[in-house]
Amino acid sequence: MLITLEGNIGAGKSTLLPELAQELGFQYADENVDNDSMFASIMAAGTSEQINMYMSRKLAERNLECVRKGGDWLVERCPSSSLLFGMAAGNSDEALNTIFRDVVHTPEPDLHVYIRTPLNVCLKRMRKRGRPSELEFYDKKFLRKLEDVHNDWAKVGEDLHKVLTVDYDEMSIQDLATVIKMYLEMKRVLGSKYEKEQALKSNA
Numbered sequence: 001m002l003i004t005l006e007g008n009i010g011a012g013k014s015t016l017l018p019e020l021a022q023e024l025g026f027q028y029a030d031e032n033v034d035n036d037s038m039f040a041s042i043m044a045a046g047t048s049e050q051i052n053m054y055m056s057r058k059l060a061e062r063n064l065e066c067v068r069k070g071g072d073w074l075v076e077r078c079p080s081s082s083l084l085f086g087m088a089a090g091n092s093d094e095a096l097n098t099i100f101r102d103v104v105h106t107p108e109p110d111l112h113v114y115i116r117t118p119l120n121v122c123l124k125r126m127r128k129r130g131r132p133s134e135l136e137f138y139d140k141k142f143l144r145k146l147e148d149v150h151n152d153w154a155k156v157g158e159d160l161h162k163v164l165t166v167d168y169d170e171m172s173i174q175d176l177a178t179v180i181k182m183y184l185e186m187k188r189v190l191g192s193k194y195e196k197e198q199a200l201k202s203n204a
Contacts, residue, residue: 002066006113007150024177027072112162116167118168
């Protein structure tokens with residue numbers, strides 16, 4: 001089982017990750033950018049395309065490693081989130097295609113949990129944690145675009161039963177874990193029903 005936490009920068013993913021994983025009984029893996037010298041150097045002197053392509057590869061490798069280890073995992077962001085960052089930044093088609101290749105060559109998550117957090121809250125949290133390069137690289141205009149892209153992506157994902165949207169202050173971690181478990185069980189039941197219906201049609 002692979003579940004991802006998605007959301008804007010400063011949405012609260014890294015804080016929520018270990019506590020929600022514990023409540024679910026999952027292992028967890030974060031973005032691991034604070035101690036990543038390559039990430040820091042690109043943030044300091046690179047472009048958004050370089051950052052997004054680097055992160056899509058990094059997250060793809062991390063997800064593959066989680067799957068190799070086995071068990072249930074809750075991870076912070078997935079490779080496809082770099083596509084959202086790229087679209088918000090207006091990255092070139094070439095860069096987006098490079099990111100897309102990372103997406104299609106990694107295991108598809110069973111569920112994306114989108115933490116929807118107001119922009120003013122995200123900005124407040126970013127200032128509080130004080131990553132200088134992050135504050136310089138991502139301005140309010142970009143964060144607004146990223147919020148819009150995430151919201152559009154979530155609407156489509158909800159229709160496909162791939163995304164669960166939760167407002168940042170909507171419920172406790174315990175309640176969120178319960179909702180996720182119920183959602184996954186609903187998907188399992190509906191999936192089994194669909195497979196049976198398809199089997200009956202093919203045998204008719």
